[in-house]
Amino acid sequence: MHSLDNLKHQAPVVGWDEQDPEEAFTLPSRYFFDETLFKAERDNIFMRAWHVAGHKNEFSAPGQYVVCDLFDQSIVVARNMKGEIRAFHNVCQHRGNRLLDSRRGNSGGVVRCAYHSWCYEMDGSLRSAPRCERIKNFDKQDFNIPQIRIEELGGFIYFNLDPEAPALAELFPGADEEMHRVFPDMDKMRLIEEQDVIVPANWKVIMDNSIEGYHFKLSGPCHIDLAKLIDFKGYKLTKRENWWTYIAPANLEAQNAYGVDLKSERNPQECFFNIGLWPNNTFYTFPYSEFLGTFMMIPLDAERSLLRFGYYSTHEQTAEVSKACMRWMNEDLGPEDIALNISVQKGLHSRGYDQGRYMIDAQRSNESEHLVHHFHSLVFKGIHGQDAC
Incomplete structure (x- = not known):
């Protein structure tokens, strides 16, 4: 006779990718800690990825x-x-x-x-x-x-590591142009700082947290502070086949950011920008930060990930607002997110949970979780193959 845990971990995945996104349930919880599934991710996704x-x-x-x-x-x-x-x-x-x-x-x-x-x-x-x-x-x-x-x-x-993998331009058409649109001086970037943090959570738990705006105004104080720098009326989360963006104009009325008073002159193109390239590469900038950030979720095992934060700038001397934002990211927002990641990883083991409901609206609004569903679809296909059912 199977225990409740065994029944939960052996539940079939047949038809998961055939759900209507607006009525869909998330990947079963075992996808975030099962060793066999993690090995399939390692071999079928990461060893073939850029x-x-x-x-x-x-x-x-x-x-x-x-x-x-x-x-x-x-x-x-x-x-x-x-x-x-x-x-x-x-x-x-x-x-x-x-x-x-x-x-x-x-x-x-x-x-x-x-x-x-x-x-x-x-x-x-x-x-x-x-x-x-x-x-x-x-x-x-x-x-x-x-x-x-x-x-x-x-x-x-x-x-x-895969000599047969499709080229970057084939996998991510338009991504290079999108990055250069937001960072026209991309070629002049220099590394300011890099930090590695090991988090006891599956890499997908961390990605899920980073690609939805549903929790922005609903979770901790640092997220609420960041939300004050964003004009949510223009916030859009857009999926492509193997990459995605979530972008919003900056709140041009903001007077300070990250504990630093802002200059009176404002760049009308100032923005909150994130671009994700499958499976785990994220590039971003926060409003007024004057840097390009990289955020890589590198899996170590089924329930541990190395988060690699990189900060790049075109300035000869790092701007004070950049230093303040990096410090705020490392000491405030980052730990707030990491605490959520750890809490979710623990909760996924509960006998009282297996799948949740995606909060996806018909408008694919800025609080919708359609990017999470899209990401999970890529994971499912990566583990089980193109014709998985």
Whole structure:
């Protein structure tokens, strides 16, 4: 005889994607903690997806690199001495030693394995191996580190572990133009700060929270403070096939933001802007913040995620309002959201809950949860296949 928990976790998913969105129920709760489903996400979604390595200006000098970890894989993205940006696996081809541990740096053009001093160019090609000239039939070209696909979109460099994955332009048509529309100086961005936070919640719980406006005026005080900087009459949440935006004009009557008095002159194009690229890449700006933010939800396991917050600016000196907004994001709004994420993750285990009702109205208004439904549809298709039913 099955326990209540077993019955809940084995409930069928047949027909979930055939629901009318306006009458639909969410993904069953097990999609947010079940190990088998998480492994399917890892293999079918993340190991085939495009992941942000950094802005191209983070690779402006030869030898400059960024290390990106995805589950048990580690990738180096770097500019080589020829001026080319390349990506390769972060592993020596001799005995499997990891080459680089720091998140960022400049290798001076060569990566040396700390174990036996095999040295590699910044495209993964083997430069030298001690005593290799004494070894029978040793050809250095046979021991180049395998390279990984990279592409650029919106000024950012992405990598993909799947050599057969569709190109960024094919997956996200129009996204590059949309980012440059809001950030015309995108190519001049420089990294100001990066923060990593590990949260005991499934990555989808965090994404769900970020792509709906239903809770904006209904949850904590920081969300209410942010809402005061937004003109909600113009707030629109728009889905595309593999990407989405939620955008609103700024409240041009606001006198201060993030504890800082605002300048009297206002940019009429000031806005609240968010763009999400499947599965877990988000770029945004808050009204008057004078920065571009990146927000990546990187899954660690079924119930833990690494949140990576990046802040970029075109200014030589970081504006005071930018510093204030970053501090407010890190110390106020971020923790408020994270507390919600943790609470939801706990609640999803309750015997008293399995599926909820999407709050989707016919108008797809700014308080509607249609982006959450769209995101869940991509998750369902990613786990179960294009023809899932």
